[in-house]
Amino acid sequence: MYTSYFSPSTLSEALALKADLADRARIIAGGTDLLLEIERGGRRGPDGDAPALIDLTRISGLADIREADGRIHLGPLVTHNQCAASPLIVQRAFPLARACWEVGAPQIRNRATVAGNVITASPANDSIVPLLALDAAVTLTSAERGERTLPLADFMTAFRRVDMADDEILTGISLRALAENERGSFLKLGLRRAQAISVVSVAVVLTLTPGLSPSEGPGVRVSAASIALGAVTPVVTRAAAAETFLIGKSLTDETIVEAGRLAVSAASPIDDIRATGEYRRAMVEALTARLLRQLRDGHERNGWPERPVTLWGGTDGRWPVEERRQTADGRARDTDDAIRNTQYATVNGKPVELPGNSTLLDSLRAAGYVGVKEGCAEGECGACTVFLDGMAVMACLVPAERAAGSDVVTVEGLSDGEKLHPIQTALARSGGVQCGYCTPGFVMSGAKLLEESPHPSRDEATQALTGNLCRCTGYRKILDAVVAAGQKS
Numbered sequence: 001m002y003t004s005y006f007s008p009s010t011l012s013e014a015l016a017l018k019a020d021l022a023d024r025a026r027i028i029a030g031g032t033d034l035l036l037e038i039e040r041g042g043r044r045g046p047d048g049d050a051p052a053l054i055d056l057t058r059i060s061g062l063a064d065i066r067e068a069d070g071r072i073h074l075g076p077l078v079t080h081n082q083c084a085a086s087p088l089i090v091q092r093a094f095p096l097a098r099a100c101w102e103v104g105a106p107q108i109r110n111r112a113t114v115a116g117n118v119i120t121a122s123p124a125n126d127s128i129v130p131l132l133a134l135d136a137a138v139t140l141t142s143a144e145r146g147e148r149t150l151p152l153a154d155f156m157t158a159f160r161r162v163d164m165a166d167d168e169i170l171t172g173i174s175l176r177a178l179a180e181n182e183r184g185s186f187l188k189l190g191l192r193r194a195q196a197i198s199v200v201s202v203a204v205v206l207t208l209t210p211g212l213s214p215s216e217g218p219g220v221r222v223s224a225a226s227i228a229l230g231a232v233t234p235v236v237t238r239a240a241a242a243e244t245f246l247i248g249k250s251l252t253d254e255t256i257v258e259a260g261r262l263a264v265s266a267a268s269p270i271d272d273i274r275a276t277g278e279y280r281r282a283m284v285e286a287l288t289a290r291l292l293r294q295l296r297d298g299h300e301r302n303g304w305p306e307r308p309v310t311l312w313g314g315t316d317g318r319w320p321v322e323e324r325r326q327t328a329d330g331r332a333r334d335t336d337d338a339i340r341n342t343q344y345a346t347v348n349g350k351p352v353e354l355p356g357n358s359t360l361l362d363s364l365r366a367a368g369y370v371g372v373k374e375g376c377a378e379g380e381c382g383a384c385t386v387f388l389d390g391m392a393v394m395a396c397l398v399p400a401e402r403a404a405g406s407d408v409v410t411v412e413g414l415s416d417g418e419k420l421h422p423i424q425t426a427l428a429r430s431g432g433v434q435c436g437y438c439t440p441g442f443v444m445s446g447a448k449l450l451e452e453s454p455h456p457s458r459d460e461a462t463q464a465l466t467g468n469l470c471r472c473t474g475y476r477k478i479l480d481a482v483v484a485a486g487q488k489s
Contacts, residue, residue: 001357002038004052005401009321010059015143015169017054022166025052029077030111032104032397033120035359036378055402056169060321065089067177074114074173080127081109081310082317092177094301095130095203098186102126105194105467106311106445108379110391111398115170121156121235124198128152129230130186131175132238133203139172140164147171159234181208184226185300187287191274194466195380199275200283201230202263204291206246220296222246227259227288232267232280239263242288251296260289309463311392313451320389320406345403348413356401360386363400364410371411371440375469382468383437385444386410392448394467411440414447423447426485432477434470441468446482455486 006025008014018025024045028034037043038051045051056062056077063077065086072093074083080100083089090097096114103109103117103126117127118138136152142165152173155162164170178184184205190196207224225246227239242262249255269280294300310317343354347369354363361384364372375383377396384395387409388402414421423446426432433439442465449456449464456464461482470478 001050001359002053002399003050005356005399006052006054007058007401007404008054008056011056011062011141011169011171012143014054014056014059015141015167018169019143019167021052021054024049025054027169028053028055028399029057029113030079030116030397031399032108032112032379032394033116035397035399039377053399053401055399057319057402058321062171063318067092070177071174072177074175076113076115076170076172077319078114078173079109079317080104080112080114080117081106081308081312083114083127084109084308085310085317090304093130093134093175093184094178095133095184095186095205096127096175098304099126099130099188099201099203101308102186102188102190104379105382106309106464107382107385107392107394107467108195108397110310110312110317111393115173118152118155118173119162119164119170121160121162123159123233123236124201124231125236126186126188126198126201126230128156128236129201129228130184130203131173132236133184133205133226133228134175134178135226136173136175138170139174140168141171142168149174153238156235178205179207182206183208183295183298183300185291185294187291188230189283189287197274198231200232200269200280200287202284202287202291203228203230204288204295206292206295220251222249222251227263229263229267229284232269232284237266239266239284239288241265251292256289256292256296259292260285263288305459305463307453309449309460310452311445311448311464313387313390313392313448315390317391319391343401343404345406345408347403347408348410354400354403358400359396360388360398360400360403360408361395363403364395364408369410369412373437373440375438375441380469381438382441382445382465385441385468387444387448392445409444411443414443421447422485422488423450423482426481426488427478430477430481430484432474432481434472434474434477438468438470438472442470442478446485449482450486453486456482458483 062075064075080103083100117125138155139149141147186203188201189199205226209221225243242259267284269277373383375381379394379397386395389406461479
């Protein structure tokens, strides 16, 4: 699958590895796209060989979100769930929070990074759209040449292509923090509510006339506008004509309709399996107008959860960075120990040597943990959900080596001897088990939800299970079980 796996403990070490290996290595953080591409024969080295992986997730300080000089700065390990749950992002960069919340499902968002989304540079990638509307820039670092920073618009050069040298690592993203007189949001059209690739997405950021607010209605005037469109051009683009038109105008119904019409001029969508180009153009117009109305009326945050469901339990959404590599007898060893690259993980409280050069899913099953099911092997069904260092993840999208020195919990580890976990009992009583194949994944997602929200609402239960598919189509009883488990706890 990959030739070798490196887990550096410092950024300098990672940069040195990237300089040495160049295009023979790929940087991995979340890996939710990368691992699938490698399995399908993509992202190869110059000779067509499988690449080496350089995993950044053990490096301290790369998952920080901070504000400085009127801009918000994201480290390269910041995940989509971190953005959705960040008070700073929600308050000062709401379009990004909303877009990150739309990505995949909780297990995906716990691994997938904003930086990875940007590097992949697909026009359908959700987080790129608000970043472009918020005048984002990326910082790239080379061991030999140091840092360089360039606008996101210049970084994306073509469809799924970026301006990044073989020895560079993306080490930061910055974006404009919204001022008091600015409003913004994001809308996405997908074929389902979760785990959906964008058919069309739109982000709008407006600077309003000083002293006015959306609550004052059509009298609000726009002094600056940013409108970014996703999935309708080879790269995410700005709707320049609509932006220029809005400047100096009040957000009347007529103005909004015309701005939506003008936004279409920036789109050149294709026909594909998800939609026709004609439909996409119509949706650009409709979504742009809908966002402008929301911003005018102050409704852009309607439906936003007080506390997004993350399925990261008692953690803060960051991966532990201390080295906790273990020997066969379970004793922790120091970072400098000779067994730095051992594959021992703690699985359900016991040290286990996991086979490498595979996904964590395949490795766990090879080690006998067959409760971890393969339903799709591409992060779509959630049957392989496990806890990695306290966070729910899809095991099919994690390199097996990433579990070295980490704590892993599978469905086999939830019960206390003969005593079932409350979610297991509730599923049995409600009739939510059905054929049983997908059940381990539902159990794991439900258990992690109960950890972070002991008495979940039905809406929270629904959010927690968006990454899990039931082929028997019996979601009602499964949801009943999650809610009931919380009521009895």
